[in-house]
Each structure stands twice: as C-alpha cells, then as structure tokens.
Amino acid sequence: MSNDSESHSELLSRIEIVNVYSIEPHEEYIPEILEKLVHDIMVSKVLKDPILADVNRGFVIDGTHRLLALRKLNIRYIPVLNLDYLKEKILLGRWFRGFNNPDVLKIIEKNFDVRQINKFDIGYIDKLSLSIIYNKCIYEIPLGEWYVSLKNIDRLLKNFRPDFIADSLIHEKIDEYISIICYRKISRNEILNIFNRGFKFSYKTTRHIPSYRILGINMPIKYLMEDKDRCYSYLRGFKLRNVGRGVYIDNRYYEEEVYIAFK
Template sequence: MTAANITPEFIRINQITTHEDIDISNLAKVIKCIRKTKEINPIILDEETFMVIDGHHRFYAMKMLGFSKIPAYLINYRKDYVKVNKWFRKLVNDNDMNKIVSTIIPDNDGKICMNFLSKKLCSDSEYTLYWKLNVIEKYLSSIGINVIKNSKEGIEPPSLDKEYVLSIAKKGLRFPPKTTRHSYEFIIPNYRISLNEFV
C-alpha cells in the first residue's frame, strides 16, 4: 500500500468504534481548531470493524460538533503493514524517580506487574494494568512530576497485539488516552479536508 492508493472516504460516525479514551483538554483544543479552520485531517479506521486506529480526538470532536460523517482512511488493521507499538514513560528528573517507579515486570503467577513506591502493582490483564498505570501517572502529575510519553525511553509498559486491541473495542471498553502507538509501512497523506465537502 502506498499514498497513491489511499484516499479518504466519508464514514458515518455511528458506525465507528473506538479503543482509547480521550483527554478532555486535548479534545477542547481539537474542537477549537476545527471550528477555526473549518478543516480536518482524516482519521484512520480499520476497514472491517471501523475501529479508530488513529484520530480518537478528531472523531469525538466531530461527534460533539454534530457531524454525521467524518473523513477517514480505511486500512486493513490485521495486515503486517500496520504495527501496534507502545508509548514509553519518561519521567522528568528521572534520576530522582528511579527508586519510586521501575519497569513493568512479569510476575511468577502469570500476572503483569510493576513496582511503584516499593510495592508491586499487578493485574490480570494488560487492560486493567494500563488503567492502573494511568492512575499513577495522574498522581505523579498532581505532585509536579511530568510523565512524557515517547517512542523509546523510560518505563516500558506491556505490549499489546492487534487482536487484543480489537477485542477491547468490540467489548465497548476503552484504554486510557494515548495507550497505543501505531506505525505504518506506507505514507499517510497529510492534507486537510474542508468541512464544506461533506456538510
């Protein structure tokens, strides 16, 4: 697949499912941008399930603005040209934090665990562990410690595979915001579409 053969389609919003929650302040910024520019970059959807792969905030913004359709690139999520990656957590003043937070580790009884404040935080699933990690990140933020999500440095969260992500969406559940980081072995066109094209 190349940029030459990927074109946006207009998909009804009520057909679309999501797999991540959103950040309210980021959503407000996206809504403001759409209102100001009257344009939007297409979101990326799985062509089979219409699950949002990238563009959750744009999707919810258009939904809240009352649009019935949204421009989207449809791709086959299960193909090898789509990769689901993770966001590492880099802590500001990391040297001071090493004794507070360390890497996520597998536990002997099959649970997924991480060390936090000299205690082991465990869960039976990646889904619930990501939500526990989200609570920790909010706590760290409340005491003035920034958690910067990036592609390679810091605390490594558990890996997620595509079938697991699809199953979460199918159940109507949502991961915390910015849980998955998708990459593509083709170029996604970077142009905005005027809202006038599909009003």
C-alpha cells in the same frame, strides 16, 4: 510516471467518507487535546488529515481526538484511510509513561501490590505485564489485567502530567526520568478482542505505525456536514507528493512513509 500516478490514485481511493458514529475509538481521550482540536477546527473550518480506521470492524486505529472533535461539532462524516487492521502492514508499539516526580513510586506502592525484581534487566519490561522502573530498579505490578491496572494508574497519576515515551526509545530515554511505567508487548488480535468486549484502553496505550499515511487533504467541514458525494467530489482533484519516511511535520515525527495531498 504513469505507474506513480496510478499507485497514488489507488492510495487516494482508499480514503472513505463514513458516518462519525459508524466507527469507535479503542482508547480514551485527553480532554485538553480534544478542546484545542475542536477550537482549531472551528477556526480553520477544515479537517486537515484523514484518520486511520478499519471501517469493516468499526475500529479507529489512529485519530480518536479528530473523531470526537467532529462529533462534538455535530458534523456527520469523517474522511478515513481504510486499512484492514489484521492484514495491513502495521507496526504496533507502546507508549510508556515517564515521570520526574519522586513520589510516583510511593503512590503506586500505596495503592497497588508491587514487588522489586532483584536483577535489573531492561528486557524484563517486555515480559512483565505491568511494571515501573524507578532509579534503575524494576518493580512488577502484578494485579489483574494489565490494561485495567494501567488505566487505574493513569487516573491516579493524571495530575503528574507524564511524558509519553515510544517503547522503541526506552534505552536512550531511561536516564532522563526518575520513574517510567511500562507494560508488555501487545498484539493486534489482543487489542481487537479487548475492543470487541467494549473496553476502552487508557489514552496513548497503543502506538500504531502504518506503512504509509496521507496528510493535507484539508477537507472543508461544510462538506462533511452535507453528504458523501460532495466529499468524494472534493477528493477527486488531489495528487500525492511522497516526502519519505522518518520526517517531522507540524512538530510530529512520522516513521511511516508520508504522502502530502495537493491540487
């Protein structure tokens, strides 16, 4: 029991309070999600969960909308679970875009040079920089840097409201959509290099799965508007309850190990 207490205390100690402008998102945001989150925070007057970031690199791993919501509300600080992006055990996946509108391929063909791959092999999507699956055929979109093209395609198709499909689920989801936009596997070093050049990826490009996550600190925003000491004092009273991995919380699925903070 004492070992558990010590390890939980160590996990909690990794939550840092940082200025909202000391870290930057690596992805763009979705306006509707940001607006809803701003409203929810104003009503609840708390930030429920810390975001994930590499504080030393100024890099937001997961939590773009929460960070931008606090900026919009003129709040000074944000709680961050500080993870070394290159050293921590973090799985990096992708979010594919699923559509059931038959016009998606036509629009892409009108704006991009695409070519059909003769043989249908789902493994191709890991090799092609950018591709679209349409009625069990794979089309390559061979144009410049994949992440720039993906951003342009997302803007072109923004009114079609795609479903975002975890890359690990592509085999079971492929029959549910007329078109699925896919892209190759990416690495953390690649993400950082592009981020350091000042480029922001399209929303929901990366899918980060850390080894663990802490939820439920419910930090009052009045503390986040004051000073760090008040925030750290608030955090000191917490304990953690391990609810395991592969759990649904507030309609979100967490593959990682989840700890719920409580007093």
